[in-house]
Amino acid sequence: MLRGRTPYQNLSRISRLGLAPRIRINIPAQRVQSLSTSHSPKSQSTSAPKHPTMPLLSLETVNPATLKVEYAVRGELAIKAEHYRDLLRTRKNDHGLPFDKVVTANIGNPQQKGLDQAPLTFGRQVAALLEYPQLMTLGKDIFPKDVIQRAQELYDEIGSIGAYSHSQGIPFIRENVAKFIQERDGFPSDPSQIFLTAGASAGVSLILNILISSPNSGVLIPIPQYPLYTAALAQHSGTPVPYYLDESSGWSTDPAGVERAILDAKAQGIDVKSLVVINPGNPTGGILDALTIKALLGLCEKYQLxxxxxxxxxxxxxxxxxHGFTSFKKVLRETQSPVPLISFHSISKGVTGECGRRGGYFECANVAPEIIALIYKMVSVGLCPAVSGQVGVDCLVRPPREGEESYALWKKETDAIHAALAERTHIMVERLNALPGISCAPVSGALYLFPQLHLPPAAVRAAKEAGQAPDMFYAHALLDQTGICVVPGSGFGQKEGEAHFRLTCLCAGVEEYVDKLSKFHIGFMEKYSGQ
Amino acid sequence: MLRGRTPYQNLSRISRLGLAPRIRINIPAQRVQSLSTSHSPKSQSTSAPKHPTMPLLSLETVNPATLKVEYAVRGELAIKAEHYRDLLRTRKNDHGLPFDKVVTANIGNPQQKGLDQAPLTFGRQVAALLEYPQLMTLGKDIFPKDVIQRAQELYDEIGSIGAYSHSQGIPFIRENVAKFIQERDGFPSDPSQIFLTAGASAGVSLILNILISSPNSGVLIPIPQYPLYTAALAQHSGTPVPYYLDESSGWSTDPAGVERAILDAKAQGIDVKSLVVINPGNPTGGILDALTIKALLGLCEKYQLxxxxxxxxxxxxxxxxxHGFTSFKKVLRETQSPVPLISFHSISKGVTGECGRRGGYFECANVAPEIIALIYKMVSVGLCPAVSGQVGVDCLVRPPREGEESYALWKKETDAIHAALAERTHIMVERLNALPGISCAPVSGALYLFPQLHLPPAAVRAAKEAGQAPDMFYAHALLDQTGICVVPGSGFGQKEGEAHFRLTCLCAGVEEYVDKLSKFHIGFMEKYSGQ
Structure with missing residues (x-):
């Protein structure tokens, strides 16, 4: 059904026309069918239609845009990994698998079972008190004083966290976000321009929904990218316009390359609306400096993006x-740029890692009041983001300060998370680069590596015979043999003929894990070498 | 900008063509501009664009579908009410308003500040323990044993609630939902056909996004309806096909009327895809019996909906x-109907009232595996619903049982909520019906009343002069004079020339509140009588 219909069809249109041969990207369509076969939940016979011929709800009748959506991070490999995990749990002695645990390296989910990142105590204590406010009294010998004080302050502002809040987010928390941004950048931030969201994804999807005014609306996305962007573009029927990051210089962003992508797209008649930048990069870990940010804002001004x-x-x-972080907002204000900017942040990453709370925010700058009103109207239909996620945002932007009772523990916990992540990243890059047929650019930030595979021709042929892209073939073999789940590079985009994979730097026991990966890789390379 | 462009443009197309004169509905476009004027947050001068002529992000360039979205429950009256609340707080002595508190009767938000519905203790205690699992030990003298046991069981299944869960929802909780449904209906329910969601709204919007395959896709909605449906149809560019509930018989649903609406729409060339039923009704409170449900399922089978x-x-x-509740799923199985059914539930209503957690679920029945896979893929892009909302669903479907330590308190709390709601509803219906120019149909369920206003001609003229629909004019006057915020009937849909408003039955101090409303109403009627 979906053969040949990918969210990248507009991209291949560009390359078919020969105008931008280097920006063809290699992302095979993940077939919806593959999700519905062996690894998807089966319906019980009681749920089966009595009249199976009833055609009213089928892949032929649904919104075709939804068929084009792909999200490899939770795609076929993740589903297979879940299936293996089920097997290991339910058939302890006869699972028949060559491994005894699944290693989830496909998703940046720091608090997942089997990983070792514990939540920050301060935020959880505050959350517990807001869930059950009687604890502020009943538990006064259990909780530090500054925690109770913070919870009381939030309770006075919010009331019950079981009530819908303001659709844009609790005003008091938006004020605290504005102070955080102001402190970070040295420029004012306005709470009325801030929207609290259910994670960054919800905000990105909403903004793209608003920006895409026709299927001809183009949005520049980095390649490799986080697949939320292509998924949201497919869902809202927009056109992704890829620009390529430079692997040879640590996945840097070249404004001249971005400009070429804009011009190529415009030459195709695409109405380029917006430029997406992921900084620090996902999956690349690259960090932009102020000069590059300034140049990108200059392109936005020049081309009205x-x-x-x-x-x-x-x-x-x-x-x-x-490698310090420089925000787009800071450079926007420093250069007095008129470009409309929407910047996204989240409690799911950083040292907070509170993915399951679904909390985040976006800040609008240089956005007209009627557009702010439109965004407000759109978010009001969904009522409000989960209040516990909003409370998580408050704890992100207002951690304990020096001198407060909780500060020492908070500092110890966050330092340990930073150190563990940096150490694991360093070890993994070193060890991957020591393997034959793998090169891994150095990474400065984020949670991932995106190494390139240099596979022998026989492996590429074997993949072709299996009907898979080489990186997908490799990732399946890795999962099948070791239980390590990664995401093939095609899920993020890569140059034609290249093969990468993304793996997180979150797994505890990094030496053992890389040992297992190395052993598999060497075996894989040997198997296909010299054929 | 939006003049004449409403989410109901397709409806007015039907009525313009004269084929269904009675199904013209009266919902004036709420202008986006009105959201961005006096009552919306103002941007600080630091956020103002330096080049105000930059046209790249304006109402002219954004997705026109988003401009058509309307959601009156949080529309201009709610924004004005928030403005009044701010004034009362910040200018205690010179606010200049003729009231000293705002009464939020516009939204079913039981735990909102100023209302009196406290959260159920059991669910909050479980949630607090999952937020801060150390409390299972540290707080063993504070929490009942069954609460600690439940929290431990959930913790063993879920791990940290700060981790992303399965995109479809935590498998263990889906199993518990299936047991709940099975116990309710007496028919099996399959966890693999259940999706946990961020409230019912997120699920409805997703399913409509999938069902609407072109702007010609029609979805039958009751009038009056909950405006989520028209908002989601506008966002996803589908066509609402109204069918009218019968106010004279307590807002009953007449299958013959639904069939006429289907035939009228088909005669217009609309591809009718789906039938939406809200049961118990919002805003009407009507409850469907098994015979009506059977007839509606019959229509779905006949017309492939x-x-x-x-x-x-x-x-x-x-x-x-x-008036017992009969689920569509039960009748579907009793009648062995082949119709695909998706049914939505939520923790925001009922006696739980946990709106701020954003938790809910939908169950699919007779839905093909490839569509289940498609839904899974779509939800995976958003990663997962907030885990604390999922835990809320578990507590909804697994309340304490007789014999457990927490049962007595849970029973006392839920009985009190049921009784208070029934009593307030009864008092409000009686007292509204005693007023001149108001008639209020009896209601059997839900949280609202939807009384009809019979306004004197002079009031209708005054509304016209003010450029407002009569019910909007009335609702503004009510808010301006008393601080009571209701939603005009036009936000839900009503027959042309009619005027209603929706108000919740959640406000504490019901006598005082109805006194205030009655005094206003009598004054309003007197002002415009005899002119």
Missing amino acids: VMLADEVYQSNLHQRDV | VMLADEVYQSNLHQRDV
């Missing part, structure tokens, strides 16, 4: 002294 | 012995 800055990894910096 | 059953008020029944 809305800048979307995905800055959810802003506190995941492995060498904080060397 | 997907049935969407919004059953979020299933436990809000004012006379539980007289």
Whole structure:
């Protein structure tokens, strides 16, 4: 059904026309069918239609845009990994698998079972008190005083966290976000321009829904990208316009390359609306400097583009002294740029890692009041983001300060998370680069590596015979043999003929894990070498 | 900008063509501009664009579908009410308003500040323990044993609630939902066909996004309706096909009228895809009996429609012995109907009232595996619903049982909520019907009244002069003079020339509140009588 219909069809249109041969990207369509076969939940016979011929709800009748949506991070490999995990649990002695645990390296989910990142105590204590406010009294010997004080302050502002809040987010928390941004950038931030969201994804999807006014609306996305962008573009029937990051220089962003992508797209008649930047990069870990940011804002001004800055990894910096984070908002104000900017942040990443709370925010700058009103109207239909996620945002932007009772523990916990992530990243890059047929660019931030595979021709042929792209073939073999689940590079986009994979740097026991990966890789390379 | 462009443009197309003169509905376009004027947050001068002529992000360039979205429950009256609330707080002595508090009767938000519905203790205690699992030990003298046991069981299944869960929802909780449904209906329910969601709204919007395959896709909605449906149809560019509930018989649903609406729409060339039923009704409070449900399923089979059953008020029944709740799923299985059914439930309503957690679920029945896979793929892009909302669903479907330590308190709390709601509803209906120029149909369930206003001609003229629909004019006057915020009937849909308003039955101090409303109403009627 979906053969040949991918969210990248507009991209291949560009390359078919020969105008931008280098920006063809290699992302095979993941077939919807593959999700519905062996690894998807089966319906019981009681749920089966009595008249199976009834055609009214089928892939032929649904919204074709939804068929084009792909999200590899939770795609066929993740589903297979879940299936293996089920097998290991339910058939302890006869699962028949060559491994005894699944290693989830496909998703940046720090608090997942089997990983070792515990939640920050301060935020959880505050959350517990807001769930059950009687604890502020009953538990006064259990909780630090500053925690009770913070919870009381939030309770006085919010009331019950079981009530819908203001659709844009609790005003008091938006004020605290504005103070956080102001302190970070040295420029004012306005709470009325801030929207609290259910994670960054919900905000990105909403903004793209608003920006895409026709299927001809183009949005510039980095390649490789986080697949939320292509998924949301497919869902809202927009056109992705890829620009390529430079792997040879640590996945840097070249404004001249972005400009070429804009011109190529315009030459195709695409109405380029917006430029997406992920900084620090996902999956690349690259960090932009102020000069590059300034140049990108200059392109937005020149070509009338809305800048979307995905800055959810802003506190995941492995060498904080060397590679500091510079926000788009700061450069926007420093250069007095008129470009509309929407920047996204989240509690799911950083050292908070509270993915399950679904909390985040976006800040609008240079956005007209009627557009703010339109965004407000759209979010009001969904009523409000989960209040516990909003409380999580408050704890992100207002951690304990020096001198407060909870500060020492908070400092210890966050330092340990930063150190573990930097150490694991360093070890993994070193060890991957020591393997034959793998090259891994150095990474400065975020939670991932995106190494390139240099596979022998026989492996590429074997993949072709299996009907898979080489990176997908490799990732399946890795999962089948070791239980390690990664995401093939095709899920993020890569140059034609290349093969990468993304893996997180979150797994505990990194040496053992890389041992297993190395052993598999060497075996895989040997198997297909010299054929 | 939006003049004449409403989400109901397709409806007015039907009525312009004269084929269905009675199904013209009276919902004036709420202008986006009105959201961005006096009552919306103002941007600080630091956020103002330096080049105000930059046209790249304006109402002219955004997705026109988003401009058509309307959601009156949080529309201009709610924004004005918030403005008044701010004034009362910040200018205590010179606010200049003729009231000293705002009464939020516009939204079913039981735990909102100023209302009196406290959260159920059991669910909050479980949630607090999951937020801060150390409390299972530290607080063992504070929490009942069954609460600690439940929290431990959930913790063993889920791990940290700060981790992303399965995109479809935590498998263990889906199993518990299936047991709940099975116990309710007496028919099996399959966890693999259940999706946990961020409230019912997120599920409805997703399913409509999938069903609407072109702007010509029609979805039958009751009039009056909950405006989520028209908002989601506008956002996803589908066509609402109204069918009218019968006010004279307590807002009953007449299958013959639904069939006429289907035929009228088909005669217009509309591709009718789905039938939405809200049971118990919002805003009407009507409850469907099994015979009507059977007839509606019969229509779905005859005309190949997907049935969407919004059953979020299933436990809000004012006379539980007289008007029991019958689920669509039960009748579907009893009649062995082949119709695809998706039914929605939520933790925001009922006696739980946990709106701020954003938790809910939908169950699919007779839905093909490839469509289940498609839904899974779509929800996976958003990663997962907030885990604390999922835990809320678990507590909804697994309340304490007789014999457990928490049962007595849970029973006392839920009985009190049921009784208060039934009593307030009864008092309000009686007292509204005693007023001149108001008639209020009896209601059997849900949280609202939807009385009709019979306004004197002079009031209608005055509304016209003010450029407002009569019900909007009335609702503004009510808010301006008393601080009581209701939603005009036009936000839900009503027959042309009619005027209603929706108000919740959640406000504490019902006598005082109805006194205030009555005094206003009598004054309003007198002002415009005899002119």
